[in-house]
Amino acid sequence: MRIITISREFGSGGRELGKRLAELLGYDYYDREIITAIAKKHDMSENFVENALENHWWQTVPLTYHHSFAMISPMQEIQTTLLVEEKNVIEGIAKAGKDCIIVGRNADVRLKDYEPFRIFVCAEMDAKIKRCIERANDGEDTSEKAIKKNIKSIDKNRARNTELITGKKWGAPESYDLIVNTTKWNIKELTPVVAEYANKFFERSR
Amino acid sequence: MRIITISREFGSGGRELGKRLAELLGYDYYDREIITAIAKKHDMSENFVENALENHWWQTVPLTYHHSFAMISPMQEIQTTLLVEEKNVIEGIAKAGKDCIIVGRNADVRLKDYEPFRIFVCAEMDAKIKRCIERANDGEDTSEKAIKKNIKSIDKNRARNTELITGKKWGAPESYDLIVNTTKWNIKELTPVVAEYANKFFERSR
Numbered sequence: 001m002r003i004i005t006i007s008r009e010f011g012s013g014g015r016e017l018g019k020r021l022a023e024l025l026g027y028d029y030y031d032r033e034i035i036t037a038i039a040k041k042h043d044m045s046e047n048f049v050e051n052a053l054e055n056h057w058w059q060t061v062p063l064t065y066h067h068s069f070a071m072i073s074p075m076q077e078i079q080t081t082l083l084v085e086e087k088n089v090i091e092g093i094a095k096a097g098k099d100c101i102i103v104g105r106n107a108d109v110r111l112k113d114y115e116p117f118r119i120f121v122c123a124e125m126d127a128k129i130k131r132c133i134e135r136a137n138d139g140e141d142t143s144e145k146a147i148k149k150n151i152k153s154i155d156k157n158r159a160r161n162t163e164l165i166t167g168k169k170w171g172a173p174e175s176y177d178l179i180v181n182t183t184k185w186n187i188k189e190l191t192p193v194v195a196e197y198a199n200k201f202f203e204r205s206r
Numbered sequence: 207m208r209i210i211t212i213s214r215e216f217g218s219g220g221r222e223l224g225k226r227l228a229e230l231l232g233y234d235y236y237d238r239e240i241i242t243a244i245a246k247k248h249d250m251s252e253n254f255v256e257n258a259l260e261n262h263w264w265q266t267v268p269l270t271y272h273h274s275f276a277m278i279s280p281m282q283e284i285q286t287t288l289l290v291e292e293k294n295v296i297e298g299i300a301k302a303g304k305d306c307i308i309v310g311r312n313a314d315v316r317l318k319d320y321e322p323f324r325i326f327v328c329a330e331m332d333a334k335i336k337r338c339i340e341r342a343n344d345g346e347d348t349s350e351k352a353i354k355k356n357i358k359s360i361d362k363n364r365a366r367n368t369e370l371i372t373g374k375k376w377g378a379p380e381s382y383d384l385i386v387n388t389t390k391w392n393i394k395e396l397t398p399v400v401a402e403y404a405n406k407f408f409e410r411s412r
Contacts, residue, residue, distance in 0.1 A: 009379075115390075120379065120385075122379040122380050123380065124380050125380075171379055173215075173326065173328040173377055173379070173385050173387065174328050174329065174330050174331075174387060174389070176385075176387060177387050177389075177390065178384070178385070178386065178387065179326075179379050179382075179384070179385030180384065181379065181380060181382060181383050181384065183380070183383075184321075184383065184407075184410070185407075185410060186410075186411070189406075189410055189411060190410075193402070193403055193406040193407075196399070196402060196403075197399055197402075197403060200395075200399040201390075201391075201399075204390070204391060204392075204395055204396075205392070205395060
């Protein structure tokens with residue numbers, strides 16, 4: 001079984017790369033699907049699950065309090081449950097034994113025993129802003145300033161979550177097998193190049 | 207003309223990757239050759255040139271003093287000369303117009319107008335220690351502690367030099383086109399994979 005995990009900066013085209021890789025290689029693709037599965041099981045809205053998983057309010061609680069359940073709020077209890085659930089869903093995907101690509105959710109660290117090919121996708125800020133503007137929804141503030149602020153805030157949150165959950169530094173070179181900068185590429189053209197690298201990674205002799 | 211630049215963590219196998227890429231692709235290879243050229247021109251020893259370029263004592267001088275030449279020591283003057291010379295040699299290589307690979311020396315930033323393919327090579331600390339022990343010279347302290355200290359010190363110096371000379375953060379994902387983690391590879395097997403990625407980079411449509 002081959003697992004490719006994709007971590008990515010917001011606006012870098014990482015999700016598009018993941019989708020295209022899955023299509024080209026014939027792998028299963030997991031992204032939003034993980035949230036959907038958890039939401040269904042716990043009869044919660046997807047938005048609630050997503051927010052609860054991505055905003056770790058409990059991080060403000062001093063570490064020494066963690067042993068005293070009396071100090072944990074109901075919301076923190078739900079978050080803990082959802083984090084365990086997320087871990088289970090991701091491990092379930094791996095246990096199913098089919099080649100797959102998982103975007104985000106620290107799947108690279110959670111599935112490290114399966115030796116996934118761990119990709120981090122980045123781009124220069126200007127390229128990320130351009131991509132976000134192209135994909136903005138109606139009514140969204142598409143001023144460069146607003147977009148840039150949004151990118152920084154989302155990535156800061158991702159970095160914090162990764163460090164809290166995995167103890168690893170988000171975006172640090174040695175945490176991934178390959179870091180791809182999409183700035184000078186269109187993603188469609190980049191996909192077979194990365195796919196080839198991934199194939200060779202799985203076929204290597206050691 | 208195609209230029210590949212390689213920045214690398216000490217012990218990551220970046221130099222070996224560079225040499226093998228040059229061999230495989232039939233490119234000229236520059237590394238130590240740049241120091242040799244400068245040393246010859248100024249009738250200095252290679253060791254002196256290398257030390258002068260890699261230990262920027264002037265960094266301790268407050269920035270505001272830089273405009274006052276009276277404050278600059280003879281050694282600082284020599285270093286400034288050598289830095290300019292290094293820049294000239296690297297630009298000269300590019301101007302010669304032949305496909306080449308340049309290892310280190312901030313060639314990626316200095317030759318940015320030539321749109322080089324900028325690789326950063328990294329590895330996990332354990333893999334770097336192992337590689338350094340394998341390649342140690344007779345009499346070298348090969349305790350894990352000593353090797354690790356050496357790796358950290360050399361990389362700290364590289365990071366500082368890059369930031370001083372280019373204003374860019376050494377090893378930051380968006381500063382390179384590709385970051386390759388060699389931990390799980392042998393370099394010989396990795397070489398054609400990276401070569402293929404580089405070729406596709408140069409052939410891309412935008």
